[in-house]
Each structure stands twice: as structure tokens, then as C-alpha cells.
Amino acid sequence: MGNAESAETGLDREEGKRLSELTHFTQEEIHRWFVRFDLLDKDRTGSVGAPYLLAIPDFKGNKFLPLIFRAMDEENVGKLTFERFVRALSAVSSRAPVEERKRFVFKVYDLDRDGQLSATELMSVFHILTSNSIHEGTLKSMCENTIASLDSDGDGLITYDEFKVLIGEADMDDKFTRDYLPTN
Ligand SMILES: [Ca+2]
Numbered sequence: 530m531g532n533a534e535s536a537e538t539g540l541d542r543e544e545g546k547r548l549s550e551l552t553h554f555t556q557e558e559i560h561r562w563f564v565r566f567d568l569l570d571k572d573r574t575g576s577v578g579a580p581y582l583l584a585i586p587d588f589k590g591n592k593f594l595p596l597i598f599r600a601m602d603e604e605n606v607g608k609l610t611f612e613r614f615v616r617a618l619s620a621v622s623s624r625a626p627v628e629e630r631k632r633f634v635f636k637v638y639d640l641d642r643d644g645q646l647s648a649t650e651l652m653s654v655f656h657i658l659t660s661n662s663i664h665e666g667t668l669k670s671m672c673e674n675t676i677a678s679l680d681s682d683g684d685g686l687i688t689y690d691e692f693k694v695l696i697g698e699a700d701m702d703d704k705f706t707r708d709y710l711p712t713n
């Protein structure tokens with residue numbers, strides 16, 4: 530992508546380079562994501578509401594993505610800056626090292642951001658991921674079993690250290706990796 534085009538998208542080359550270093554996207558991919566993001570930033574505030582981002586056709590029907598965006602929206606303002614948007618997509622991509630993906634998935638589940646996962650948090654996330662299609666009782670036992678299998682100190686809560694040991698690399702690839710690349 531040439532200078533003129535980059536300037537036209539409003540993302541300068543230095544910023545593109547910085548974000549490319551911060552994420553697992555190439556500078557060209559960053560610029561292509563920016564074109565999409567910028568189109569949605571109609572009020573020119575530099576941030577876009579999650580529902581608008583989720584309406585991008587590539588993301589259609591993905592239940593995990595609203596949670597991914599929520600995890601990146603640390604102040605709970607319902608909006609993401611471009612940097613947070615590309616960092617979110619990067620954190621779940623297969624280009625991210627497994628450790629980085631695990632940390633991010635933990636963050637996705639930790640709805641109240643206290644550094645521990647509770648049965649209630651797992652329930653809420655499972656509810657969303659299964660579109661409330663699973664019977665409450667079944668879901669509850671799924672959560673209890675998950676907690677029990679991860680909770681090595683038996684306090685009923687899952688810390689990141691407990692989480693990372695038992696979630697294998699294969700699990701990450703199957704369940705938590707989502708590759709989004711900007712198409713033209
Ligand atoms: Ca928590």
C-alpha cells in the first residue's frame with residue numbers, strides 16, 4: 530500500500546508499523562482493517578461501538594467475538610478504539626503463541642476482571658456460547674465439572690495458573706482460536 534493510500538485511510542505509516550509490531554498482523558493487514566474500522570467510525574471519535582464492529586460481514590454469526598470485544602473493552606464503555614480492535618483479533622489468531630491466546634481466553638471468561646474464574650462466570654459465558662440452547666441443569670453440571678477439573682487448590686475458583694496447566698494446546702486450537710484476516 531503506497532503513501533497516498535495510507536494517508537487517505539487516515540492511519541499514518543508509523544502508526545501502522547507500531548500496530549503491526551504490537552499485533553500478529555502485517556502492516557498491510559493493519560491498513561486493510563483500518564479501512565473497515567474507519568468506515569464505521571461515522572462520528573470520527575476514533576472508537577466504534579461493539580455492535581457495529583460485530584456487523585462486519587467476516588464476523589457474522591460468531592458467538593465468541595462479542596465476548597472477545599468485551600474483554601478488550603476494559604472500561605466497559607461498549608466501544609473499542611482501533612488499537613484495541615486489532616489487538617483483540619490478534620490475540621485469538623493462530624499466529625499468536627499459545628500462552629498469549631490462553632491469557633486472552635482467561636480474560637474473556639473473567640467477566641468481573643478479578644483475576645479468578647467463578648462458576649457463575651463460566652455459566653454466563655457458556656450460556657452465550659450455546660445460545661441458551663442447553664438445559665440449565667446440564668449447563669450447571671458442565672460448569673461444576675469444568676471448575677472441579679481445573680481447581681487444583683479446591684477453593685472453587687480458577688486462577689490463571691490453574692487454568693493454563695489444564696487447557697492443552699489442542700483445546701486452544703479447537704475452541705478458542707479464531708482467524709480473521711481482512712479481505713478486500
Ligand atoms: Ca472473575
Ligand SMILES: [Ca+2]
Nearest residue numbers: 680684686687
Ligand atoms: Ca482454585
